[in-house]
Amino acid sequence: MPPVTTTATAAASTSPEVPADGLVVVVKQDCPTCRLVAPVLGDLGATVYTQDDPAFPPGVAVRDDTDLDASVALGIDVVPTLLRREGGRETARAEGWDRATWRELSGVADLGADLPEWKPGCGSRTHDPAVADAMLVRARGHELAARRVELAGLEDEAEALYDRGWTDGLPVVAPTPPRVLRMLAGTTRAPDEVVAVVPPNLVPATVEKVAINAVLAGCRPEYLPVVLAAVEAACAEEFNAHGLLATTWGAGPAVLVHGPIARRIGVNAGGNALGQGTRANSTIGRAVQLVIRNVGGGRPGEVDRATLGQPGKVGLCFAEDEEHSPWEPLSVERGVPAGASAVTVFASEGPRGVVDQISRTPESLARSLAVALRGVGHPKLAPGFDAVLVLSPEHVAVFDEAGWDRARFTTTLAELLLLPPEELARGADGIEEGMPEPTRPHPKFRREGLMVAVAGGGAGKFSAVLGGWVGGPGGSSPVTRIIEEA
Amino acid sequence: MDSPVTVVLDPTDESRPAARTVGPRPDDLAGRTVGLLDIAKPRGDVFLDRLADLLTERGATVRRYAKPTFTKPMPTDLRAEITAECDVVIEALAD
Amino acid sequence: MHDLAALEADGIATTFVASSEFVTATDAQARALGFASVPAVYVAHPIQDRTDPEMAALADEALPRVLAAVTGAPPTA
Secondary structure, eight states: OOOOOOSGGGSOOOOOOOOSSEEEEEEOSSOHHHHHHGGGGGGTTOEEEESSOTTOSTTSOEEEOTTOHHHHHHTOOEESEEEEEETTEEEEEEESEEHHHHHHHHOOTTTTTTSOSEEOOEEOGGGOHHHHHHHHHHHHGGGOOSOEEEEOTTSOHHHHHHHTTOSSSSOOOOOOHHHHHHHHTTOSSOTTSEEEEETTTTEEEEHHHHHHHHHHHTOOGGGHHHHHHHHHHHTSGGGOHHHHHHSSSOOEEEEEEESHHHHHHTOOOSTTTTSSSOHHHHHHHHHHHHHHHHTTOOOBTTTBOOSSOOGGGGOEEEEOOTTTOSSOOHHHHTTOOTTOOEEEEEEEOOEEEEEOSSOOSHHHHHHHHHHHHHTSSOTTOOSOEEEEEEEOHHHHHHHHHTTOOHHHHHHHHHHHTEEOHHHHBTTGGGOSOSBSSOOSOEESSOTTOEEEEEOSOSSOSEEEEEEEEEBSTTSBOOEEEEOTTO | OOOOOEEEEOOSOSOSOSSBOOOOOOSOOTTOEEEEEEOOOTTHHHHHHHHHHHHHHTTOEEEEEEOSOTTSOOOHHHHHHHHHHOSEEEEEEEO | OHHHHHHHHTTOEEEEEEEGGGHHHHHHHHHHTTBSOOOEEEEOSOOTTOOHHHHHHHHHHHHHHHHHHHSSSOOOO
């Protein structure tokens, strides 16, 4: 990922007329060093640009650069800067006041005889945060294609964004052009590139539209590659986001982040990984949901027909704790090269905790977890819904210490979850719900219908089950996408 | 007087108007509860009395509300009361 | 206008009736609140010196427009 640029200095597209040949000085009145050197500026035969006050320095013909276009074009970091240009290219530069260098550059032997030998300069106004936004918009605003909406003066910003139907009910960050441009600096992809065609209305979402929704959600620019990959995954055919929305079941798209990007941008895989308090976790999944809502048109009460829904539908995102897990990462099992960053988007309900503080053998603990997993959807329905088991560090340690790897654990779970027909039949156990006339054992989960990820704080013999939705072609399959920019 | 504006970028598919719009309306008022909100200016009550009769003749249930003063937006509890009780509101009479 | 904006936000179809003197002020306020147009109904100014029968006649005259403002397809920008 490229470094996130928050000023336009690295990306200026304007090219005002700066002299092709000769000496150029850039100053600002609000700088003691510039005021110190003001008396000598008339002796240089230089073109003088002033960043803040066109009347400074007095008595010298200056060019007004209060819009900073020339300063940006010249790449000014410090004022005063004296530079020599030859044939349209810069051949020498002095930053701050350095008498010997200025004399050498200007060829004026007695330049500044009354001045001290050396005095450092001040920061260029191009680095002033107060003007950075305006400069950014001037330099790159033309890249933005989205409709500009004016919020009227009497509208409260948070109320106005809610009233336009752009939010999930929580306040959002106003997607102003500077914020969206800063967000777009988080990716190398072009703003007009189409990321995905978003259900349910099948609307193409550009990188820019995703960035706007990422701003709404509260993302930082460095999260954008994850959001883009997650949007792409959520819009994949096999994920079936339209079906997931339209079902009365309450699951929604959840985002699991794999690989080094998770640590780099701060996706929590430790304590409270499924909870609140970590910005990346709280906003990445929310950005995906806002894209589906705003671009795709998937809104509760319209296409979204959930009977109850669940709080994870605001956005659910966490990472596998690959660093502390004794096991091969889930992403590798799913075909991602070791060390690569990726996302897996899966249909998820809210998490349900599983207590087992007693089991010290892997056999016992596996049976505990299997019993808990059986409850996904309904204990008498199999196979049906997919699920994700989030195994806590204290639980995975029980398996690791006994020499069980991921494959042995999941194979054992599958065996324990092969459910006998007499327990599944409609009417069995006095419950009318169940399988119609089962004659053979049924696996609780289809093949690949159960994913296991390791996450959570160091203390607590508690894991969690994230129930899903109907797995496979008739429902939704988890989708993994490598984050190419990571 | 022009107020300062904030410009934001539209996060949607841009298929709907950018300006705020009012919500859907019922097809007619028969069987609906119509709130008549008196903004408490002189003579407005006479106008609303007549409107109440006309709406009742057309099958609407009329409920009357009054703002404590026309100089301010209605209080929150009045808003909640009206929202809970009415399908439609007619506010009158500003002059 | 603020009342209309608040009640519409609550999902209540709302109109308000004002004298014709208020057209300009209402439009300005509507724009300031982000509406391109609002379903207001205007009656002839002045109001406060009218007799009861005149007020009733004003209501009779306004009724079709009041009904149009709160029923059927919402007004668009």
